Structures are given as C-alpha cells and as structure tokens.
Amino acid sequence: MIRDLLKYLFMFVILVLLQVLLLNNIQFSGYVNPYLYVLFILLLPFDTPKYLLLILGFLLGLSIDIFSNTPGIHASSTTFMAFLRPYIIELISTRDNLEVTAPPRLKSMGAGWFLRYTVILVLAHHLFLFFIEAFTLSGFIHTLLRSLLSSVFTIILILISQFLIFKE
Amino acid sequence: MRSLLHFLARHSFLLLFLVLEIVSLILIVNYNNFQRVKFLNSSNQFTGSLYEMSNNFTNYFHLNRVNEELAAENAQLRTQLQQYKLHDIISEVDSSYREDTIYQFIPAKVINNSVNKRFNYVTLNKGKLDSIEPDMGIIGPNGIVGVINNVSDHYSSGPTILNKRWGVSAKIKKNNYFGPISWDGQDYQHAELKEIPFHVQLSVGDTVITSGHSAIFPEGILIGTIESFNHKSGANFYEINVRLSTNFKTISHVELVKHNFKEERKQLEELNSDD
Numbered sequence: 001m002i003r004d005l006l007k008y009l010f011m012f013v014i015l016v017l018l019q020v021l022l023l024n025n026i027q028f029s030g031y032v033n034p035y036l037y038v039l040f041i042l043l044l045p046f047d048t049p050k051y052l053l054l055i056l057g058f059l060l061g062l063s064i065d066i067f068s069n070t071p072g073i074h075a076s077s078t079t080f081m082a083f084l085r086p087y088i089i090e091l092i093s094t095r096d097n098l099e100v101t102a103p104p105r106l107k108s109m110g111a112g113w114f115l116r117y118t119v120i121l122v123l124a125h126h127l128f129l130f131f132i133e134a135f136t137l138s139g140f141i142h143t144l145l146r147s148l149l150s151s152v153f154t155i156i157l158i159l160i161s162q163f164l165i166f167k168e
Numbered sequence: 169m170r171s172l173l174h175f176l177a178r179h180s181f182l183l184l185f186l187v188l189e190i191v192s193l194i195l196i197v198n199y200n201n202f203q204r205v206k207f208l209n210s211s212n213q214f215t216g217s218l219y220e221m222s223n224n225f226t227n228y229f230h231l232n233r234v235n236e237e238l239a240a241e242n243a244q245l246r247t248q249l250q251q252y253k254l255h256d257i258i259s260e261v262d263s264s265y266r267e268d269t270i271y272q273f274i275p276a277k278v279i280n281n282s283v284n285k286r287f288n289y290v291t292l293n294k295g296k297l298d299s300i301e302p303d304m305g306i307i308g309p310n311g312i313v314g315v316i317n318n319v320s321d322h323y324s325s326g327p328t329i330l331n332k333r334w335g336v337s338a339k340i341k342k343n344n345y346f347g348p349i350s351w352d353g354q355d356y357q358h359a360e361l362k363e364i365p366f367h368v369q370l371s372v373g374d375t376v377i378t379s380g381h382s383a384i385f386p387e388g389i390l391i392g393t394i395e396s397f398n399h400k401s402g403a404n405f406y407e408i409n410v411r412l413s414t415n416f417k418t419i420s421h422v423e424l425v426k427h428n429f430k431e432e433r434k435q436l437e438e439l440n441s442d443d
Contacts, residue, residue: 050181058188065195072195079192083185132196 008044012060015040020067034153035074037064038125039161041082042118045103050086057082070133077129084124092116106162118158119151126151217322220293223279227420234420241309271386272426274298276306279323283356283416288330290314292422295322302326303384305425311390311413312336312378313422324424329391330356330416337382338391338410341375343368349376349391349410356416358395361408368406370397376410383427383434 019037026034041057048056061078065071089104092113102108104117130147131137176183276298280291294300296319306313306326314328315336327334335350338361347363361376374394380387395411427433 051184054181054184054188058192061192072192072197075195076189076192079185079188083181135196 004045008040011043012040012056012063016060016063016067019064024068032149032153034150034157035126035129036154036157036161038078038081038122038154039158041078041085042121042158043103043105046089053082053085054079073129073133076132077125080128081121081125085121088117088120092120106159114162115159118155122154122158123147123151126154220279223277223293230418230420233418237309237421270428272428274300274424274426276300276324276422276424278420278422280325281328281416281419283330286353287333288328288356288416289325290328290419290422291323291325292316292424293323294424295320295324297321299426300324300424301426303430304427305384305389306422307385307389307425308414308419308422310415311392312385313414313416313419315384316424328416329359329412329414336385336391337379338376339379340364340368340370340394341377341388346379346381347405357412359392359410359412361394361410362405364406364408365404366399366406370394370406370408372396383430385425 015037019035023034023036026032037060040060041053044053044056057078058075061073061075062071064074064078068074104114106114109117126147127144130143130150134143274294276292276294278290279293280289282288282290290306290313292300292306300316300319302317302319304316306315306328312329314331315326315334316324317326318324329336329349330351332351332353335348337346338349339346340361345364345368347361349359349361352358352360364370372394376391376394378385378387378389378391390413392410392412392414395409397406397408399406
C-alpha cells in the first residue's frame with residue numbers, strides 16, 4: 001500500500017516536471033503542444049475512490065498551472081477528465097475487463113481497450129483545455145484543430161510511454 | 169434535513185466536481201485577468217522603448233516633411249510674435265493681462281499612433297520625468313491632436329480627437345459660438361461639431377478653433393475648417409462636418425500644453441458645482 005502510494009507520488013512529480021520543463025517548450029507551429037501529464041489520471045488504479053480521483057486531478061492540473069502561469073486552466077480540465085473517467089471505464093468495459101484487478105495498463109487491459117480509454121479521455125481533456133484557454137467560441141475551427149492535433153501527439157506519447165516504462 | 173443529507177451523499181461526486189470546477193473558474197477569471205493587467209503595466213516601458221526604436225529608424229524618411237512643417241510653424245510663430253509685441257504694450261497698461269504665462273509648451277515626439285480604430289491613441293516620448301501630467305493637451309504644428317491621460321516615467325499616452333471617448337470644446341472663430349467637437353468614428357480627416365444653434369450664420373470654410381473653456385487647451389488653437397453643414401428637420405442644432413487641420417497619419421512632432429494654474433482653476437470651478 002505504502003509502496004503504491006510512493007510509486008504514484010513519484011509518478012506525479014516526474015510527470016509534472018516532464019511536462020513543465022520539457023513538453024511545454026514543444027510547440028510545433030503553434031498548434032501542437034502535447035500534455036503528457038494527463039497520463040497520471042489514466043494510470044490510477046481502478047479502485048481509486050471517486051472523490052480522490054477528482055482531488056488528485058485538480059491538484060495535478062493546479063501544479064501544472066502554477067508552473068505555466070495559467071491558474072485554473074489546467075486544473076479545470078484535469079478535474080473534468082477525472083470526473084469523466086469512471087463513466088468512460090463503465091462505458092467501454094465488458095464484464096471480463098472489470099474483473100481484472102491490475103491497474104489500467106496497456107498490457108493488462110489489451111491494446112483495444114487501452115486505446116479507446118486513452119483516446120476518449122485525452123480528447124475530452126484537450127478539448128476542454130483549449131476551449132477554456134481560448135474562452136470564446138470565435139475561431140472555433142482553429143481551437144478545434146489545435147486540440148485535435150495536440151491530442152494526437154499526446155496519445156502517441158502515452159502509447160510510447162506504455163511500451164518504454166510500464167513494461168512491468 | 170435527512171433527505172437533504174441523503175441527497176448530498178448520493179451526489180457527492182458530482183457536487184465535488186462542480187465545486188472544484190467553480191474554484192478553477194474563479195482562479196481563471198480573477199488571476200488571469202489580474203495578470204493581464206499586470207502584464208500590460210510592466211510591459212509599458214518595454215513597448216514604449218520598442219516603439220521608440222522603430223520610430224528612430226522611420227524618422228529619417230520623414231525628415232523632409234518635418235522640415236517643411238517646422239518652417240511653416242516658425243513662420244506662424246513669427247506672425248504671432250508680432251501680435252505679442254502689441255500685447256506687451258497692453259500689458260504695461262493693464263496689469264491683469266498675463267495670457268502668455270498661463271500656458272507653457274513642452275515639445276515631444278510621437279512614437280506610436282493609430283488612425284484606423286474606433287478608439288485611437290497616441291504615445292509620446294516624454295513622461296513624468298519631463299513633468300508631463302495627465303490632462304495636458306497635445307497640439308501639433310497644424311492644430312490640436314489630443315490629450316494625455318496616462319503617464320509613465322519616460323512615456324505618455326492618451327486619446328487623440330479620433331477617439332469616440334473624448335471630445336473638446338470648440339468654437340467658430342468668426343462669431344464665437346461654441347459647442348463640443350468629437351469624432352464620429354468614420355474617417356480620420358473629419359469630426360463633428362455639435363450644439364451650434366440654427367440662427368448662427370455659417371459658411372463652408374469657416375475656421376473652427378478651441379474655445380479655451382477647458383483648462384486643457386488655450387483659446388484659439390486651430391481644429392479645422394467647416395466642410396459641410398446641414399440641419400435635420402426637428403433638430404435644434406446644426407450638424408457640422410469639420411475637416412480636421414491635423415493630418416493624423418503624418419504627425420510626428422507635437423507640443424504639450426501645460427496650464428500653470430490648473431489646480432487653482434479647478435478648485436474655483438468645483439466651488440460652483442457644489443451648490
């Protein structure tokens with residue numbers, strides 16, 4: 001239990017640092033900015049209490065916000081993502097999936113499930129994030145394009161991370 | 169009460185979500201707005217010096233025209249000097265005559281200027297350290313330009329007459345009827361003079377000057393000439409279209425009007441408005 005706690009704490013810190021020190025500096029042509037840090041919410045165990053999910057999401061976003069001087073913008077979108085997570089899991093899982101006790105990983109849940117899970121939540125997060133950031137619906141297509149392109153990049157990074165680090 | 173608690177417990181997830189979202193939104197609106205304001209302030213110095221730098225380059229291309237303007241202004245001043253010689257004689261006779269000490273003029277250079285927005289502003293290269301204060305009038309070689317409303321250490325800025333939020337009291341030179349003049353937001357060469365009653369005899373080409381009713385400009389600074397006028401049926405006043413004498417697309421050197429007794433005058437006028 002303590003070991004798990006430390007593991008997730010470590011992951012939290014590493015992902016935030018990776019995001020603010022490295023990934024926030026990547027901005028291809030003003031469109032693509034990957035937000036890999038959302039991986040933390042994706043990887044939390046299935047039996048994480050729902051309220052904890054929200055609070056962790058909020059704290060995660062807030063840490064990113066503090067570093068990138070955008071208070072509230074990331075916090076609101078990660079909270080939104082954490083809110084959606086239980087419903088999405090319920091939506092895409094069959095009974096077999098739900099019996100798995102391992103935390104959500106590519107390996108344990110299968111590529112199809114993990115891909116659906118990742119794509120839906122990352123898209124939701126990015127759309128929310130970019131529209132909150134723009135704070136307007138004018139330039140709708142532009143904002144949409146930005147969030148879609150960034151989502152693609154984030155998803156690719158998440159998948160790579162699954163092969164590189166979480167081989168287990 | 170129990171059912172309320174029950175309700176809260178059942179929807180605690182949703183409620184917590186809403187609370188966190190509201191907290192985030194408050195953060196976004198408050199802090200980011202605050203930041204924006206702060207950013208604008210601290211960058212004032214930066215944008216100012218940037219504009220000045222680019223202005224230093226482009227200035228060379230306008231030297232010819234500036235020279236002509238300065239020469240013209242010189243000539244104009246010389247004519248006025250002749251008139252003041254006359255005033256000197258008067259002031260020896262009449263000790264209350266001290267028109268020329270009320271206003272002082274401080275030269276400045278335009279480093280940023282716009283004409284194509286609804287609210288146009290001008291930025292000058294003189295600031296607090298050059299004793300520039302808010303509410304000082306800006307006049308160019310060909311007539312009035314605007315008024316200062318923001319001052320930093322080295323720069324100042326304010327609306328020009330091409331700004332719908334600002335107007336100035338004007339009068340027709342030949343008969344002294346006065347009214348406010350302001351921009352209608354259409355084009356940078358014209359403004360509208362209002363509140364001139366029907367019985368006044370007008371003709372196209374009449375000169376419009378400042379009235380001197382505000383402490384911002386002395387009396388008699390050129391504003392423009394009447395280009396056209398009409399009166400709508402039912403209205404009490406003329407609609408007068410004034411062609412501005414200042415070409416806002418080319419202004420580069422201006423003078424700031426400093427009113428030496430502004431505070432005194434203000435206090436006196438406040439006494440009137442009290443009762």
